[in-house]
Amino acid sequence: MTGAGGNGSLETVISIADRDIYDADGVLLVAKGKKITPQIYQRLLERKVVLKRQGGEFTSPPPPRRTQDGEQVVAAVAKLTAAIPGLDQELIAAAAARVGELIENGRQSFWSIHLKTLVGYAGWVYSHSLNVALLAVMIGEKLGLARQAGQAVCLGALLHDVGMVLVPPEAINRADPLRPEEVLMVKQHPRVGCDMLRPLALEDAVLTVVGQHHERCDGSGYPAGIRGGEISLLASIVAVADTFDLYTSGRESRTGLEPHQALEAIKSEQHLFWPEVVAGLEAVLRPAWQNASGG
C-alpha cells in the first residue's frame, strides 16, 4: 500500500492497498487499489490481518494458502464483482468473510456434509448456494439485521437447496424442460431439505429459510402456498437472492439477464416478496452502478 492523504476529501484515507489483502482463510478483504480507511484498517486488525510498514509504506503479507472452500468463496466473490463492477468492496468483503467463516467453522458439523454433497450432486448447485449466501448476507446487512438473524440468513442460504438431491441430477442438468413427475419432485425440495436438516438441531430460523425459500407473498409459491406475513422475512431475503442468481445465471428460460435487468424484473414482481427485501436488493446494487459510472 502506498501512503495517501485526504487531499481535501471528506474521507480520511490511511493508505491504498498495493495488492489484494486476504484473511487467513484466503477470503479477499480488500482488493488491490482500494482505499484503506481507518474503519477498514480496524476491521483488518480484527480479522487478524498483519499489515507491515516498509520504508514508509504499508504492505500486506502475501496471500496465505487458501482452503478449497476459501477458493470457492473467492471465486464466487470474483464472479459477482465482475458482473457488478462498483459493488461496495467493504460490503462484499464482510459478506465473504461471514460466508467463509461459517463454512470453515462448520467443517465438523453435520450440515456441512449436506452442503458438500451438493458439490458431487451438481457443482452449479453448490456455486449457486455460495452466490445466494453472499447476496443474502449483503441484503441482510442493508436491512440492518441483528447478528444472529444475519447468521441464520447466511446458513439458511447456504443450505436452501440441499433437498434438491432428491431430484435425479440428470433431470436438472439436461437442457430439456422437466417432466411432470420431476416438477413434482422439485416442488418438494424445500420440504425434503427441512427433513434432512431437522435432526441436526439447527436454529428454527434456519429451517424456516430452507422450507420457505420458494414461497411467494401472493400464495403462488411452494410447497405450502403460504402468503404475505406467513412467510418469514429471512426466507424472503433468500428468495430474492435466489431469484436474482437464477435470472442472471443463464440456467432457465428467463435467465441470462444483466444484473440491472434482473433487478427490474424482480421489482416488477415485487408482490411476490417482502417489499423491504426488494428495496434491500436495490440498496446493494444501485450504488454499485453509480460507483461504476462515476456518479
Ligand SMILES: [Fe+2]
Ligand atoms: Fe430452491
